[in-house]
Amino acid sequence: MSYIPVIGLETHLQLKTVSKIFCGCSTTFGAPPNSQVCPVCLGFPGTLPVLNRQALTFGIRVALALGCGIQPRIVFHRKNYFYPDLPKDFQISQYDLPLGTDGFVEIGKRRIRIGRAHLEEDAGKLLHSAGYSLVDFNRTGVALLEIVTEPDLTSPEEAHLYLKTLRGILEYLEVSDCDMEKGSLRCDTNISLRPAGSAADSLGTKVEIKNLNSFKAVARSLAYEIQRQAQVLDEGGKIQQETRLWDDAAGRTEPMRSKEYAHDYRYFPEPDLVPFAVSPEEVEKVRGNLPELPPQRARRLIEQYGLSEMDARTLTASKGTADYFESCMKAAPASAKTLANWIAGELSSQTNARNLESVAGLPFPPGHLVELVGLIESGKISGKMAKEIFAEALSSGQSPGSIVYSKGLSQVTDPSVLQTAAQEVLKEHPQAAADYRTGKGQALMFLVGQLMRRTQGAASPAISQEILRKLLNDKEKRG
Numbered sequence: 099m100s101y102i103p104v105i106g107l108e109t110h111l112q113l114k115t116v117s118k119i120f121c122g123c124s125t126t127f128g129a130p131p132n133s134q135v136c137p138v139c140l141g142f143p144g145t146l147p148v149l150n151r152q153a154l155t156f157g158i159r160v161a162l163a164l165g166c167g168i169q170p171r172i173v174f175h176r177k178n179y180f181y182p183d184l185p186k187d188f189q190i191s192q193y194d195l196p197l198g199t200d201g202f203v204e205i206g207k208r209r210i211r212i213g214r215a216h217l218e219e220d221a222g223k224l225l226h227s228a229g230y231s232l233v234d235f236n237r238t239g240v241a242l243l244e245i246v247t248e249p250d251l252t253s254p255e256e257a258h259l260y261l262k263t264l265r266g267i268l269e270y271l272e273v274s275d276c277d278m279e280k281g282s283l284r285c286d287t288n289i290s291l292r293p294a295g296s297a298a299d300s301l302g303t304k305v306e307i308k309n310l311n312s313f314k315a316v317a318r319s320l321a322y323e324i325q326r327q328a329q330v331l332d333e334g335g336k337i338q339q340e341t342r343l344w345d346d347a348a349g350r351t352e353p354m355r356s357k358e359y360a361h362d363y364r365y366f367p368e369p370d371l372v373p374f375a376v377s378p379e380e381v382e383k384v385r386g387n388l389p390e391l392p393p394q395r396a397r398r399l400i401e402q403y404g405l406s407e408m409d410a411r412t413l414t415a416s417k418g419t420a421d422y423f424e425s426c427m428k429a430a431p432a433s434a435k436t437l438a439n440w441i442a443g444e445l446s447s448q449t450n451a452r453n454l455e456s457v458a459g460l461p462f463p464p465g466h467l468v469e470l471v472g473l474i475e476s477g478k479i480s481g482k483m484a485k486e487i488f489a490e491a492l493s494s495g496q497s498p499g500s501i502v503y504s505k506g507l508s509q510v511t512d513p514s515v516l517q518t519a520a521q522e523v524l525k526e527h528p529q530a531a532a533d534y535r536t537g538k539g540q541a542l543m544f545l546v547g548q549l550m551r552r553t554q555g556a557a558s559p560a561i562s563q564e565i566l567r568k569l570l571n572d573k574e575k576r577g
């Protein structure tokens with residue numbers, strides 16, 4: 099039977115406030131275990147939490163950028179559960195009145211609805227060793243914003259694209275490091291299957307997947323889960339409502355625990371934090387300070403540099419990449435199109451291969467790309483040579499100009515040199531020359547290739563083609 103996946107995502111974003119959300123402890127990453135703790139975040143009796151104003155402002159900033167409405171009344175709840183990384187035995191979170199509601203993220207032409215975005219505190223971190231576990235409370239109480247989609251996503255690819263787009267927006271907002279490796283961006287997914295052709299709101303039993311450490315893991319775990327659930331259903335079985343853990347090395351999900359329901363958490367209003375109002379003026383002030391976001395930046399790049407919509411979207415998907423492009427344009431008036439091609443092509447593929455977040459992370463500063471494109475545009479090097487020089491610059495850190503200079507690499511454009519080489523090529527390949535004369539146009543490309551080979555790729559392809567064609571046509575007239 100064929101099924102349609104129904105997928106929802108919960109993203110936990112660590113807000114980069116200097117101190118934790120309800121106490122003054124530092125949030126610096128990588129400090130010695132349990133060195134950034136105090137009676138408040140360790141949940142000692144008699145201590146009182148105080149809301150970090152900056153966390154609230156950051157939360158509103160994200161919610162507004164996602165098109166959410168802002169709750170006029172801020173209320174926190176206690177979410178009660180027992181786990182070794184939670185010293186208070188409850189987490190201060192938001193429940194029925196989340197900070198932001200009803201937003202969206204656009205992926206391509208689709209709108210993925212954001213149901214809610216709410217503030218809460220992070221838990222500690224458990225480190226498991228053979229036979230025992232250790233707990234680090236430095237992360238306990240770090241400000242989090244949880245961003246929850248409606249179950250609008252229908253494939254692992256779409257979930258991946260949503261996350262990339264969301265991270266792009268978050269980067270522009272500068273409220274978080276958005277670093278999955280450091281855990282400042284974390285993601286859980288919910289997935290169920292419904293038979294193809296069933297009503298869109300006939301939801302199957304959903305499974306939650308945790309322990310997803312990369313966007314790739316999100317997509318892979320969803321693909322696995324779609325297959326697993328389809329098999330269970332095809333065999334007449336029932337899906338258990340449960341939480342499963344993704345095992346990245348084994349490439350499968352494993353049952354972790356039966357899924358909790360909201361009532362399991364015994365939510366009640368946090369008595370130590372009084373509800374308070376956020377004035378419309380405050381909200382508007384945050385809105386007024388929103389930066390240029392990816393869709394607006396894409397529009398501006400199209401107008402300012404004449405980029406195509408496709409290029410503009412690719413470049414602005416990550417703030418680092420868009421900044422890189424604009425630094426190049428400021429450094430020298432190179433062709434925007436050529437720069438965009440290089441960034442979206444060679445540089446992006448190296449960025450992906452190295453698992454970097456944007457091309458800005460490559461050991462190839464904007465100045466080097468400007469230099470490389472300059473060498474291509476002035477005809478000093480061919481596109482093929484440029485790719486080799488790029489690879490060399492990446493590994494050695496040298497600038498493209500100095501590589502060309504030190505290796506004596508330079509495109510051969512001198513017609514007399516090329517003319518001699520072209521005559522030799524024609525002598526060696528009489529058949530191809532004859533083919534060209536009988537109207538087989540592609541024989542010319544073969545001859546250009548031979549000429550390139552003869553010059554170890556240094557011949558300018560454009561000039562080579564011109565010279566070969568001229569030689570062939572001259573001979574034809576004479577012959």
Ligand SMILES: [Zn+2]
Nearest residue numbers: 121123136139
């Ligand atoms: Zn503390």
